[in-house]
Structure formats: structure tokens, C-alpha cells
Amino acid sequence: MNNYNPEDSENLLICNACGTQFDTAGRNSLKTCFICDDPRQYVPPSGQSFTTLADLRAKHKNEFHPHHSDPRLISIVTTPKFAIGQRAILIQTPSGQNVMWDCLTLLDEGTVAEINKLGGLHAIVISHPHYYSTHAEWASAFNCPVYLSSEDMKWTARETERRLPIAETRTDIILGSSDTGLVETGVVAIKLGGHFPGSLVLLFDKHLLIADTLLTVPAGVANWKVNALGELRERPKGANTFSFMWSIPNFIPLSANEIVRMWGILKEYDFTSTHGAFVGTDIEDDDIKTRVLQSMQIQTKYMGFGEHPFLHALW
Template identity: 60%
Template sequence: MAYDPHATDEYLVCTACGTQFPVTDRAALPTCRICDDPRQFTPPAGQSFTTMAGVRQKHHNVFHEATGGDERLTSIASEPKLAIGQRAILVRTPAGNILWDCLTLIDDDTVQRIHDLGGLKAIVISHPHYYSSHVEWAAAFDCPVYLRNEDREWTVQQSPRQVFWEGDDIQQVLPDSGALAIRLGGHFPGSQVFLFGSHLLIADTLVTTPAGLGSWATDALGTPRERPAGMNSFAFMWSIPNMIPLSGEEVFKMWSILKHHDFASTHGAFIGTDIVAPDIKQRVLDSMQIQTKFAGWARQDAWATV
């Protein structure tokens, strides 16, 4: 059947996390199960819902070209900020376009703009906080949406377009695309990153820190200087908003997978969290060692084996 954007106008959307529920009766949905999880929260004013029609009236999606300086990557974000405020990234591969992560808002303008850029062949989502309205996006572009089976319990809508990956930690997204989805775990059991060329799209599986974005190229007098020792670039969190870090053991497991892949840039969950640096992989490792050290991880000697 042809996609009808108005068929879901009255579907309820959590204002805190942006998850779309296939429910129109507010009495039938008193709380959001995503926000009731200890990794998330409800605002001080309490739980509230809007509708997809309400979202479309108040927000619009903005396309930011050349993410990280590469014309093949286009960031898309909703303005004004909607719920968590994450971006999606449209990745143009030789095998077709892939959308990394997802937004709640989908409207006629967004659909047309993406079709003008070549449409979508697939959607890949990092973790449940960004599931948003992925079922509707998949319907709009008649494409599969790839989720990790470890996080299946967090889906609040079902669709034949959902593909739940399991088993291998490394998945090729489309044949001949050069794009890999890599399960690192941590934030959620199925949390993924996305590797395309030299770009590592990290969402908040790796959380980009202010020190990671800071510049120490020169001092206040313009004199060249080096980045101070001991600065991290990333944090590794079980809950980002509630500031609960991952264990040293879990961080080490993440590195045991990621160490096999090379990259020259990282692209975080939000606009403005791109880091392009020749030593970025080393900075990931340094950040892991810093966090596990200050967390008192007893196996610090394990890093000597990496």
C-alpha cells in the first residue's frame, strides 16, 4: 500500500524521548516504557505526550551538508529541538543511501528532500533511545530498518520491515556499500556504531566530551602548543543523562571489537560533535584507559595486551 503520512497523525509521541507509540488513546498510555528505564528519565513536569500531527505543526527538519567535511554525509536534525535532540546522518554509498539513526519527525518536506538525494535503501539505528518513529520512516521509503536483536524488547511497534540482527558483531549493511554496522554493546546490549570509509558514526555508544571537541592548537597569544596529557575525548556510559558510567570490563570488551577497525573521524549523536583527527583511534583508547583508571578498575594491566 502507498505510504499515507496522515494515517499516524494521532499516534502518541513521548515528549521526553520522542518515541512514537501506535496508540491514539491517552488513557491507554499513561507512561513511556523507554523513559521509565533507569537509563532515561521523565522531565520535572512529569510524563507527557503529543501527537505526530502536533510534532509536524511545531517542528521542521534541517539538512546540514558535508558532515565532518565529507559531501557523502548529511546530518538531519529537528528544529526547534525535539525530545532528546539527536541527529540522523544520511550516508551516500555506492550501493545506495543509508540513514544512520532516526528522528521522530517525518513529513512531506523531509521525504521529498531525501528522495531528491536518492531515497533510502536502508535504515540502521544505534540503540533504543533513537528508535523514535522508525517504523513510519521505513514505510515512507519502503526499506528495511536494521536493529540489534539484543534490544528487541524495546520496540513498541512491529513491522515486517524490521530486521533484527543477531550473532556476528560485524554486519555489512548493503552489498558493495562499504558500510559496516558494528555492535559494541555498553550503553545497551545491542548498541552499535557505523563505519563508512574513514568515518565512525558513534551516536552515544561513545559519548563525545567537551575535552574531545576542545582545541589546544595555540595558546591565548597564538603560540602553537600540544594537547595536554590526560584529556579524554569520549566517555562510555550506561546512562548518559543520569551519568552512570560503564564498568571497566564492559569498556574493555568494547575495545576488543573496535580495535580491529581503522578510522580518522568520529561523528556523535548531535550536531557539532564531529572530530576529525589523525590520532582519533588512539584518543578512543586513551579515553577508555582514563575512564577505567579513575573508576578503579582492578585489571588496568589488561590494557598492556591490546
């Protein structure tokens, strides 16, 4: 039986910049956010500030948007935008066990009711610490496990027994127990690293959910199919689709060697679409894997490694 009470934690402090919930309600006891003090993130010009779930529930709501070509993928987005503004993606798996990719800070009665109407929530997998948000709250509300990379556990701000460390490069999300029976969801967590040591992507039925482990750029979602006269055209050669960053807001790229290492893992998997951290960053293209490789090669070249053997890599 789940004894979750949303009022128990509604006054715990939440960072306004990154959306992380801390295990204290004392305004005098928490003056900084250790996630925002890390050089991958930032404190806004207005300074460090905190809010609470009680405040967020009064001013924000979550909206649900099924993906247009595969309604099993449902984006959940907080409006008006809060903190980083990422989306979570609820995956309705063939087993009936719903898995949520990434997490939002806002959790309210309407969100719980809508997810339960869609079949409930049986597991959460989070790409990296910037989206850890209120995952302990979600895990309590739905009585489900939360999968985080073992390398990044030090970035958690609240205690919960529901966290499960991902230690391997590949982790198939299998739910249940030896008593109740194990259920294969078809969801695979893949540890690429890069942005954080344990940064993940998630694979489900050739959909690759990438958060910002692979950062979708404007040229990636551009409409190259027609010109100003409505004439058909091809995507220009040399246009990239993704960037690979150690810090997204501070524009610090990953090294060439790290990009090559990430490709060594990702090339083993087949996918025909990518789904980034934000609404509007979905790309469906049977050739999207080639576009990932080309984007990696473009970044490697223009960081000054014009003779790097990776520029000639194929898959």
C-alpha cells in the first residue's frame, strides 16, 4: 500500500534555476544550489532563489502531448515554463508497464490522475542530474523505482530507497520481481557519458530518447525539403543535426576523444528517430544514425582535428 501524502513535502525548497528539490524547508539553512554552482550550470543574474511545490501547484500545470506518429510516446510539459523547461516522456510499453524518461519538478493531483488514466507509472529513467528535479517525489507518488547512473548518484539532493543505480553500459529495463514475475518492457538505457560521466539515452522500438546527451540544434530540425518557391530540395551537405556539449548553457564542447568514445557505444544500436529534451526536438529520419555520425565528425573537424581518423569513420 502506498502512503504517499503530497502535503508532506509541499514546502521543501526547490531551486528556481534547475528545479532540484532539497530535503529541507528552512530558508535560512539552504542558501545555494550545489547543482547550479557546478560549472556545467549557472546561477541567474538575479541570484540564487528557491520556491516550493505548493507555490508551483498554484501557478503551473502539466500538459500531455502524444507524439504525432507514435502515440505511445507522450510528452509531459510544465506550463508556464519552469526552470530549465525540459519535458518528460511517458512510454506506454507493450507489456503495459509505463516507463517515464526524465522528470519534471511539478507534480500535482492533475498529473497523477492523468498518468493513472494512461495506465500508471512503473519506472522512471533520468538522463542526467540537471533533470533529477523532484524524482523522489514522483517515486513516492507512484511507488516505482527510479534508475540513475551510478556515476552521477552524488548529485541527488533527497534520500529515497527507490533509486536503482545503472552500472552497465546497457541496461534493459525489466520490472517486477521473482515473486510477482519479471516483465520485459522493451526499454533500454544506454550510458554514453559526455555531458555527465553517466549521461544516458533511452532506446524504445527504434526511438532514441536523447535528452541533451546529444543536443538537437536548429539545423537538425530545419525544413530543408522546400525552398521559397515551394520546390523540392535535399538537405545541404555539411549541415549538422546535433552538438555534443560538456556544458550546454555555458557553451563548453566535449573533447574529440570523448565524442569518439560515445560513438563507439552508440553505433551498436539501430534507431530511426531521436527525441530531444524539449518540445519541438523530435526528428524522424531513417538516416538519422548517419546524421549523428556526421554531426560528431563536423564538431571534431571544427574543433581543430582535421586529420583525426574519426573523420573517415563509417558504421
